Amino acid sequence: SKEERPDVGTLTGEDVAKHNSRESCWVIVHGKAYDVTDFLPEHPGGPKIILKYAGKDATEEYEPIHPPDTLDKYLPKEKHLGPVNMETVEKEVKEESPEEKERQERIKNMPPLEACYNLMDFESVARSVMKKTAWAYYSSGADDEITMRENHSAFHKIWFRPKILVDVENVDISTTMLGTKCDIPFYVTATALGKLGHPEGEVVLTRGAKKHNVIQMIPTLASCSFDEICDAKEGDQCQWLQLYVNKDRNITKKIVQHAESRGCKGLFITVDAPQLGRREKDMRSKFDDTGSNVQNTSGDNVDRSQGAARAISSFIDPSLNWKDIPWFLSITKMPIILKGVQRVEDVLKAIEVGAHGVVLSNHGGRQLDTAPSGIEVLAEVMPVLRERGLQDKIEIFVDGGVRRATDIIKALCLGAKGVGIGRPFLFAMSSYGLPGVDRAMQLLKDEMVMNMRLIGASKVEELTPDLVDTRGLATHTVPVPKDTLGLRSYDPLITAHQMI
Numbered sequence: 248s249k250e251e252r253p254d255v256g257t258l259t260g261e262d263v264a265k266h267n268s269r270e271s272c273w274v275i276v277h278g279k280a281y282d283v284t285d286f287l288p289e290h291p292g293g294p295k296i297i298l299k300y301a302g303k304d305a306t307e308e309y310e311p312i313h314p315p316d317t318l319d320k321y322l323p324k325e326k327h328l329g330p331v332n333m334e335t336v337e338k339e340v341k342e343e344s345p346e347e348k349e350r351q352e353r354i355k356n357m358p359p360l361e362a363c364y365n366l367m368d369f370e371s372v373a374r375s376v377m378k379k380t381a382w383a384y385y386s387s388g389a390d391d392e393i394t395m396r397e398n399h400s401a402f403h404k405i406w407f408r409p410k411i412l413v414d415v416e417n418v419d420i421s422t423t424m425l426g427t428k429c430d431i432p433f434y435v436t437a438t439a440l441g442k443l444g445h446p447e448g449e450v451v452l453t454r455g456a457k458k459h460n461v462i463q464m465i466p467t468l469a470s471c472s473f474d475e476i477c478d479a480k481e482g483d484q485c486q487w488l489q490l491y492v493n494k495d496r497n498i499t500k501k502i503v504q505h506a507e508s509r510g511c512k513g514l515f516i517t518v519d520a521p522q523l524g525r526r527e528k529d530m531r532s533k534f535d536d537t538g539s540n541v542q543n544t545s546g547d548n549v550d551r552s553q554g555a556a557r558a559i560s561s562f563i564d565p566s567l568n569w570k571d572i573p574w575f576l577s578i579t580k581m582p583i584i585l586k587g588v589q590r591v592e593d594v595l596k597a598i599e600v601g602a603h604g605v606v607l608s609n610h611g612g613r614q615l616d617t618a619p620s621g622i623e624v625l626a627e628v629m630p631v632l633r634e635r636g637l638q639d640k641i642e643i644f645v646d647g648g649v650r651r652a653t654d655i656i657k658a659l660c661l662g663a664k665g666v667g668i669g670r671p672f673l674f675a676m677s678s679y680g681l682p683g684v685d686r687a688m689q690l691l692k693d694e695m696v697m698n699m700r701l702i703g704a705s706k707v708e709e710l711t712p713d714l715v716d717t718r719g720l721a722t723h724t725v726p727v728p729k730d731t732l733g734l735r736s737y738d739p740l741i742t743a744h745q746m747i
């Protein structure tokens with residue numbers, strides 16, 4: 248039976264510690280106690296991860312996965328038990344694991360920020376300094392990660408046909424995307440759970456985007472709350488919303504109209520994830536967290552075989568289809584872009600239903616493995632649109648595997664308006680915080696100016712299809728230069744058993 252709440256202003260650690268079972272489960276988050284007993288079976292991450300902190304302070308585990316307003320939004324008020332005198336709460340003395348000791352050592356000896364000369368350097372540093380679960384979540388792709396690797400190596404199959412003796416003294420790399428002027432044709436794409444990599448989460452990316460006048464796409468599954476990320480923008484800084492459509496369309500309508508009221512300038516509906524892909528590195532790193540039952544369905548209806556992301560994405564509506572698009576057009580004035588389009592027929596359909604744009608993307612290789620790279624689909628799409636006089640009907644974006652300004656230039660030559668970049672900014676943020684994001688964006692700007700000069704173009708309008716040779720793009724077996732960590736990022740169990 249649940250005791251009545253002791254009638255004292257502030258609870259003590261001892262009061263909370265008594266409620267440490269399935270029958271009566273209280274946890275502390277941000278210095279306040281919550282009775283989550285009735286919530287246990289509904290928790291998308293399963294009851295076990297909460298029970299691991301029953302009667303204790305769960306803040307550290309809670310923080311990266313849940314936006315701060317989660318408890319206010321989803322836990323009934325009478326379950327909010329009020330402040331706890333944190334001096335009376337026993338501090339968990341966590342025995343630092345040998346692995347954690349080694350990681351702390353690597354952090355002490357990590358390279359200075361100035362040693363990072365390109366976006367892959369940030370990936371290399373992040374791999375060595377990030378917590379295993381965070382690295383696993385950010386770096387993983389679906390299944391054998393073939394598409395994740397293909398996204399990057401596809402750019403190496405496109406070769407330039409540079410012009411010479413063009414006056415490139417003044418190079419302008421700026422452009423507009425959905426009518427917003429940006430310094431350089433890339434945006435920070437939506438990537439979930441920013442606080443896995445950095446305690447401040449997505450607002451670090453907001454600040455970096457402001458400094459470089461690039462657009463940030465706010466993820467539905469952000470660690471920060473949507474309003475925190477909006478509040479972090481300055482002046483007329485532009486943000487877009489990435490939307491996972493909820494089975495409950497009223498919730499979706501509220502989210503969309505709130506985003507518009509907060510000044511978002513684009514609605515990117517993610518259409519390549521009716522179910523989240525199977526990211527095995529993410530699964531493996533969750534598996535050894537005894538508190539979470541990611542491997543055990545425990546009889547309820549949420550499949551936890553995908554670590555954190557899958558658990559918190561059980562709301563996504565797999566029945567989303569073309570017939571829903573007119574409804575979206577009716578509930579918002581924001582331009583509507585379909586994110587995750589992977590074939591020319593669907594680009595034509597997007598134009599037909601009145602979408603304002605598409606992102607040719609496979610979710611960074613985290614969804615359908617052996618789906619084609621966005622850049623390959625772009626090379627297929629643009630000639631068809633030009634043939635039908637449709638190339639100016641919508642804005643086409645590409646994301647996946649963009650690591651160099653030459654990748655951005657190739658995408659623009661093929662007809663993209665801009666590209667989305669995900670992991671590099673996560674790795675830069677996770678390794679060096681805002682200075683890391685700042686440097687990563689500046690490196691891309693410097694590379695962009697230099698490479699525009701070298702191919703003989705002084706502004707983005709001059710980036711045309713004749714500057715690239717895409718004959719090699721359709722082959723999917725070319726060896727790629729050994730510069731991609733991706734070739735070594737997949738870590739099948741087989742190596743763990745040192746089997747020959």
Ligand SMILES: Cc1cc2c(cc1C)[n+](S(=O)(=O)[O-])c1c(=O)[nH]c(=O)nc-1n2C[C@H](O)[C@H](O)[C@H](O)COP(=O)(O)O
Pocket residue numbers: 384385386398436437438439440466467468489517556586608609610611612613646647648649667668669670671
């Ligand atoms: C790296 C990463 C990507 C995610 C991402 C999380 C991470 C850590 N998440 S995920 O949890 O569902 O997989 C999202 C997401 O919330 N929504 C979305 O539309 N795309 C998501 N994406 C895909 C992202 O928007 C781009 O399509 C992808 O990152 C581009 O590839 P690069 O990382 O190689 O730049």
